[in-house]
Amino acid sequence: MAQMKEVSPNASGGEKLLNWVDNRFPASKLYKEHLSEYYAPKNFNFWYIFGALAMLVLVIQIVTGIFLVMHYKPDAAKAFESVEYIMRDVPWGWLVRYMHSTGASAFFVVVYLHMFRGLIYGSYRKPRELIWLFGCGIFLCLMAEAFMGYLLPWGQMSYWGAQVIVNLFAAVPFIGPDLALLIRGDYVVGDATLNRFFSFHVIAVPLVLLGLVAAHIIALHEVGSNNPDGVEIKATKDPKTGIPLDGIPFHPYYTVHDIFMVSVFLLVFTAIVFFAPEMGGYFLEYNNFIPADPLKTPAHIAPVWYFTPFYSMLRAITTEMMYVLMACVVAAAGFTALKSKLHNLLKIAVVGVAVVAVAAMLAFDAKFWGVVVMGASTIILFFLPWLDHSPVKSIRYRPDWHKYLYGIFVVNFLILGYLGVQPPSTIGERVSQVGTLFYFGFFLLMPWWSKLGDAKTVPDRVVFAAH
Numbered sequence: 001m002a003q004m005k006e007v008s009p010n011a012s013g014g015e016k017l018l019n020w021v022d023n024r025f026p027a028s029k030l031y032k033e034h035l036s037e038y039y040a041p042k043n044f045n046f047w048y049i050f051g052a053l054a055m056l057v058l059v060i061q062i063v064t065g066i067f068l069v070m071h072y073k074p075d076a077a078k079a080f081e082s083v084e085y086i087m088r089d090v091p092w093g094w095l096v097r098y099m100h101s102t103g104a105s106a107f108f109v110v111v112y113l114h115m116f117r118g119l120i121y122g123s124y125r126k127p128r129e130l131i132w133l134f135g136c137g138i139f140l141c142l143m144a145e146a147f148m149g150y151l152l153p154w155g156q157m158s159y160w161g162a163q164v165i166v167n168l169f170a171a172v173p174f175i176g177p178d179l180a181l182l183i184r185g186d187y188v189v190g191d192a193t194l195n196r197f198f199s200f201h202v203i204a205v206p207l208v209l210l211g212l213v214a215a216h217i218i219a220l221h222e223v224g225s226n227n228p229d230g231v232e233i234k235a236t237k238d239p240k241t242g243i244p245l246d247g248i249p250f251h252p253y254y255t256v257h258d259i260f261m262v263s264v265f266l267l268v269f270t271a272i273v274f275f276a277p278e279m280g281g282y283f284l285e286y287n288n289f290i291p292a293d294p295l296k297t298p299a300h301i302a303p304v305w306y307f308t309p310f311y312s313m314l315r316a317i318t319t320e321m322m323y324v325l326m327a328c329v330v331a332a333a334g335f336t337a338l339k340s341k342l343h344n345l346l347k348i349a350v351v352g353v354a355v356v357a358v359a360a361m362l363a364f365d366a367k368f369w370g371v372v373v374m375g376a377s378t379i380i381l382f383f384l385p386w387l388d389h390s391p392v393k394s395i396r397y398r399p400d401w402h403k404y405l406y407g408i409f410v411v412n413f414l415i416l417g418y419l420g421v422q423p424p425s426t427i428g429e430r431v432s433q434v435g436t437l438f439y440f441g442f443f444l445l446m447p448w449w450s451k452l453g454d455a456k457t458v459p460d461r462v463v464f465a466a467h
Contacts, residue, residue, distance in 0.1 A: 047117035389446070
């Protein structure tokens with residue numbers, strides 16, 4: 001048993017209370033380790049605010065969700081009416097509902113920007129691989145949470161969006177129909193589906209999400225934060241105190257920094273909630289203000305904006321596109337067999353895998369491979385720490401053309417997102433197919449292109465400019 005700490009009899013009541021707590025719970029220790037004595041690089045910039053904003057939006061979603069659950073009824077006959085009741089009759093119910101719906105989109109905005117910061121500054125590189133993996137897990141949980149929550153209002157787009165997405169699982173060979181039935185809980189999207197999605201949205205997924213967020217933060221504070229230079233500040237410490245020379249305490253310096261940016265974010269957030277909660281139909285589709293009707297299909301079914309880049313990739317996989325993908329597999333296997341320095345047995349194995357892959361592409365229809373591509377577009381992010389072979393972490397010290405390549409990647413992702421909300425068209429299909437090839441090419445060819453060009457010299461200490 002640890003020895004109990006004592007304080008002076010003349011100490012204030014607050015000090016005595018804190019000492020009583022510290023002897024039973026490490027409150028002061030946690031405060032020091034994660035705030036006042038957690039040394040972060042002194043050159044953080046604008047891109048380092050989005051992690052704190054994501055935490056803020058998570059709290060907003062949990063609190064508003066609790067109040068919504070008080071009045072919501074997960075019943076196919078009453079769900080839409082209960083949402084209308086919240087909007088019209090519950091005091092301030094409209095505000096809580098709009099905060100929750102706007103918070104869903106805000107969550108993805110800040111998470112996408114947070115992930116982009118990790119991408120350009122190499123925050124997924126050694127020794128932060130686990131931080132990135134936990135972050136990707138959080139991203140998958142957010143997608144599951146958003147998809148299941150989207151069904152709950154039981155509007156037209158909610159119903160038919162769920163119908164389309166769940167039916168995609170039926171394309172999985174052999175187990176598809178049973179898998180779709182398991183997810184729906186019935187042969188059509190109905191009351192059983194609503195209850196299942198409600199249970200997962202309110203209880204199961206948030207518990208996993210909170211666990212991953214805790215693991216993400218613990219892993220971050222164990223190895224320390226990355227910075228725009230990609231320099232490890234723990235490598236240069238004061239010989240007497242052991243404090244990183246380029247580090248400053250997270251509190252109060254960055255807590256004040258984050259509080260200011262939280263204030264700016266809340267100004268924008270409240271402006272949207274009060275003046276444009278539907279955001280022109282992107283945050284809340286107009287069809288979702290119509291009760292779900294299983295007998296009337298909307299003219300155009302599209303997911304919410306934060307899913308649309310991946311939905312575009314799903315729609316891009318047609319029969320013609322399959323031949324292009326087969327050609328890519330054959331070309332990659334041929335290049336590996338002829339040009340790589342692998343052992344002959346490994347080369348034979350690569351060719352064998354390519355033959356099996358092409359045979360599978362011919363055996364199963366394009367719809368199934370569209371589902372595979374959509375899933376792979378997120379799963380591939382987990383492998384990023386082992387795909388990037390650049391000698392430097394940060395975009396600051398990579399060849400200049402890398403910046404343009406990352407810029408094209410962002411533009412391509414935005415174009416895919418735009419096409420995902422548009423009705424299908426021949427031109428849109430071709431553009432989304434090119435965009436899909438570029439998206440996967442960016443990652444799959446990264447071991448090759450990330451080593452090209454001459455990297456700039458990385459300084460031994462961080463480069464700090466006051467801002």
